[in-house]
Amino acid sequence: MASASITARSLSTLLGDWQGAGAQYAALADRVRLLVLDGRIPVDTRLPAERELAEALGLSRTTVSAAYAQLRDADFLHSIRGSGSLTRLPEGPRSIPLPTDTGILDFSKASLPALPWLAETVRQAADELPRHLGDSGYDPVGIPELRAAIAERYADRGLPTEPDEIMVTIGAQHAIALLARTLIGRGDRVLVEQPSYPHAYEALRAAGGRFAPASVVAGDDGGEADSMVQAIERTSPAVGYLMPDFHNPTGRSMSEEDRARVVDAAARAGTLLIADETTAELDIDRLDAHAPFAVHGDAVLIGSVGKTVWGGVRVGWIRAPRPLIRKLVAARHPGDLGTPILEQLVVTALMPQMPEILELRREQLRAGREHLEAALADGFPEWDVPHVDGGLSTWINLGSPVSSQLALAARTHGLIIAAGPRFGIDGAFERFLRLPIGYSAEETDAALAALALAWRSLARTPVVDPSFLADVV
Incomplete structure (x- = not known):
């Protein structure tokens, strides 16, 4: 199989403002390494030829050659005759620690621990499994009782919904990818928020979408709606993806007026809006409650229990008109054959408990938010930390890129x-850092202690020596 490749122009754009106070080749190697570590450059991607990248960056070929040599020495790059230089991840003692390894804190995920009574619910659900064992087990649309429970939840929140307007998926990410490959044609314009959930970008781009971005800022005062309406009117996108409640990563929520404006603009342009509501009910102390986004007009909704129950329960759903549900079912078979029945039974049992679940999460998130905000104010007074009223993270302005x-x-x-x-x-967004608010006080304190050491190291040496990094990550 041929390896993927990235052009010099694309890599130059991804690198952003990469230069620091140290040697250029070391700073360049550092930035490429990070792009590989966090997945923005996939493993086994062919990097541009040294001469091409040097021309794109305005550097000498010697500088790029030295950067590539650093990456090869650190095992992030290997060269194959006739195939160029391909990215890789180190192996053996130099490998990147998994989040579960002792001493490693993974704050790259904004999540919550599992419900305390989840294990007992799983045992109860297992008792319900035998009545499904006479079927094939391949369920591309969702068991009737779960679809009915999800529809009832929407109705309780102010959006009348029928079970046949629901499709159960393998989590929200699966829902995004399925919608993307069903609704987007190669070269179609897709409205996206900027910044936004990175795996949504990946799914939309993989389906062939060309982005029409709209800016989002923490504590948005309506500017985002202006940006979205302008992008819709200018590009007439086929599809729009947005997170109207407790946006990831900024934490902002759109006002009712802005929701109506965006839905109206989309209707006039023929744009189908997809509202990701996976964090919509994670309210801490938001002043105004919001009904589901589709109360304002036609919109496809995505939900899941990954943020409320536990990320390990891979059940999500799509709320859409019946014709689109049928189209999604037909498009699903090449990718998967359905959502696991046992996990659906678990979620069916938990749906009536959602008010109690959300109250528990509200208290956990309030405690996490207050602890994190106080600790950041004490340890990093130069950072601008916005106050969030819900969701799972805060979007911090570091003051420098x-x-x-x-x-x-x-x-x-x-x-x-x-x-x-x-x-x-x-x-973009080199001045910003997302930190989650759902971790325990002990985990947060340990993370901020490590972050303080890292922050001080930047003040001493703006670009960290890559040979040292390779032995630690």
């Missing part, structure tokens, strides 16, 4: 964090 350098430095102290550009298109 060093997010990627900070993420690399943090790895040397046992902390994995997602750099700001991970949430942008083409290397």
Whole structure:
């Protein structure tokens, strides 16, 4: 199988503001390494030829050659005759620690621990499994009782819904990918928020979409709606993907007025909006409650229990008109044959408990938010930390474009964090860092202690020596 490749122009864009105070070749190697570590450049991707990248970056070929040599020495690059230089991840003692390894804190995921009573619910669901064992077990649309429970939840939130308007998926990411490959044709314009959930970018881009971005800022005062309406009117996108509640990563929620404006603009342009509502009910103390996005007009909704029950329960859903549900069922078979029945039974049992689940999560998130905000104010007074009223993370302005350098430095102290550009298109958001609020006080304190060491190391040496990093990550 032929390897994927990245052009010099595309790599130059991904690199963003990569230069620091140290040697250029070391800074370039550092940034490419981070792009590989966080998945923005997939493993086994062919990098541009040295001469091509040197011309794109305005560097000498010697500088690029030295950077590639650093990457090869650190086992992030290997060269194959006739195939060029391909990215890789180190193996053996130099391998990247898994999040479960002792001493490694993974703050790159905004999530919550499993429900305390989840194991008991699984045991109860297992008792219900025998009545399904006479069927094939291949369920591309969802068991009737779960679809009915999801529809009832939408109705309770103010959006009347029938079970046949629901399709159960293998989590929200699966829903995004399925919608993308069903609705997007090669070269279609796709409205996206900037920044946004990086795996949504990947799914939409893989389906052939060309992005029409709209800016999002923490505490948005309506500017995002202006940007989205302008992007819709200018490009007439086929599809739009947005997170109207507790946006990832900024934490902002759209006002009812802005939701109506965007839905109206989309209707006039023939744009089908997809609203990702996986975090919509994670309210801490938001002043205004919001009904599901589709109360304002035609929109496809995505939900899941990954953020409320546990990320390990891979059940999500799509709410859409019946004709689209039928189209999605037909398109699903080449990718998978259905959502596991046992996990559907688990979620069916938990859906009536959602008010109690959300109250527990509200208290956990309130405690996590208050602890994180106080600790950041004490330890990093120069950072701008917005106050969030729900969701799973806060979007911090570092005051200088060093997010990627900070993420690399943090790895040397046992902390994995997602750099700001991970949430942008083409290397943007170097001034920002997303930190989750759902971890325990002990985990947060340990993470901030590591982050403080990394931050101080940047003040001493803006670009970390890559040969040292290779032995630690």
